[in-house]
Amino acid sequence: MERVIIVRYSEIHLKGNNRGYFEKVFVANMEKSLKGVKHEIRKQSGRYIVENFDDYNVDLIIERLNKVFGIHTLSVAYRVNSDMDEIFYAAQKVCKESGTFKVETHRADKKFPLNSMQISAAIGGRLLAKNPNISVNVHNPQFTVSLDLRENGKTLVFGDYLKGPGGMPVSTAGKGLLLLSGGIDSPVAGHMIAKRGMSLECLHFHSYPYTNMQAKEKVVDLAKVLSGYTGGTKLNVVSVTHIQEEIHKKCNGEFMVTLLRRFMMRIAEIVAKNNGLQCIITGESLGQVASQTVEGMTSSNSVIKDLPVLRPLCGFDKNEIIERSRAMGAYEISILPYEDCCTVFLPKHPVIKPKMKDVLEEESKLNVEELINEAMASLEEIII
Ligand code: ATP
Ligand code: MG
Helix, strand or coil: CEEEEEEEECHHHHCHHHHHHHHHHHHHHHHHHCCCCCCEEEEECCEEEEECCCHHHHHHHHHHHCCCCCEEEEEEEEEEECCHHHHHHHHHHHCCCCEEEEEEEEECCCCCCCCHHHHHHHHHHHHHHHCCCEEECCCCCCEEEEEEECCCCEEEEECCCEECCCCCCCCCCCEEEEECCCCCHHHHHHHHHHHCCCEEEEEEEECCCCCCHHHHHHHHHHHHHHHHHHCCCEEEEEECHHHHHHHHHHCCHHHHHHHHHHHHHHHHHHHHHHCCCCCEECCCCCCCCCCCCHHHHHHHHCCCCCCCEECCCCCCCHHHHHHHHHHHCCHHHHCCCCCCHHHCCCCCCCCCCCCHHHHHHHHCCCCHHHHHHHHHHCCEEEEC
């Protein structure tokens, strides 16, 4: 008797002619996530079987696979010879100690002497005889014992269907640049977009020495969390210290955030183009803070020449975002108290609905091109 893991995939099924491509990427992503852990992955009638691993690694493998987008459900199964005694022995192992249950049998091996109804009845009967605390309920059972008799003379015996992360395999939907701050929102935005199959690079702006090195470490840690889902990422880090000093010195302070955002977007577009990335992703959520109004977005969007800006959190409430942040494993890092560059030189009353005419007038006091070139010269690339 050996343990295997059954991996069922979700939307990949839908991809008609491209299916081969999606599956290839999907398997490569699973292999990457299990790197360093002994295993083999095999395709078997529309799903994958992870096998030949050491039993003590089951939980680790499940934990890793839970970050591979495209996986719909997972089951830890016992694989035995298709022999009623062996099947029963494994069925006992997956059977719960009490509650209502049913046995569900799928018989691909049409040569097996009993049909699926007879197999379910026989195994169910033997389980009942062994344990007085369980009873059968075929319509609404509390748990199911599943038997899958394969053509190769082996049977998979399993209980729960564990929910996988869903989504599409990363790197089947292009590449994007995530503007990653140290906050709660942007990692969640990246996670959502990666879930739809996009691979990510990250871009972080700091204002060292106004912000400290711990703030940067925090962002590295957040990028690591994301890279658990994307199979690696690159973190681009750019200093906006001088830009902020210049805005502070020469412009109406109320426009600090509005103007800084425009610089961020310009730099983001350059970094994206230099790295062959196809869009910019931010963690903005409509109305969450003063700068996240439609007017603020109009102002920051208008400096972008031709890349789409994706804002997946626009329609989410903060508590929904926090829930997702916890679920993806970023929350505890995001709430560490280090300062973000946006909080440096923050005005008491930031302009909430900036008018383009005023934004352009304030910006005309700055040498935009020179400041951008200077910021680009500070670019540092960290491979995660
Ligand atoms: P977050 O929780 O992601 O920091 P926030 O609620 O603090 O978001 P803002 O500070 O207005 O909101 O930032 C909006 C978005 O702009 C962020 O989600 C992020 O995508 C981008 N951004 C803000 N600050 C930075 C930064 N220092 N580096 C990179 N991107 C940033
Ligand atoms: Mg922030």
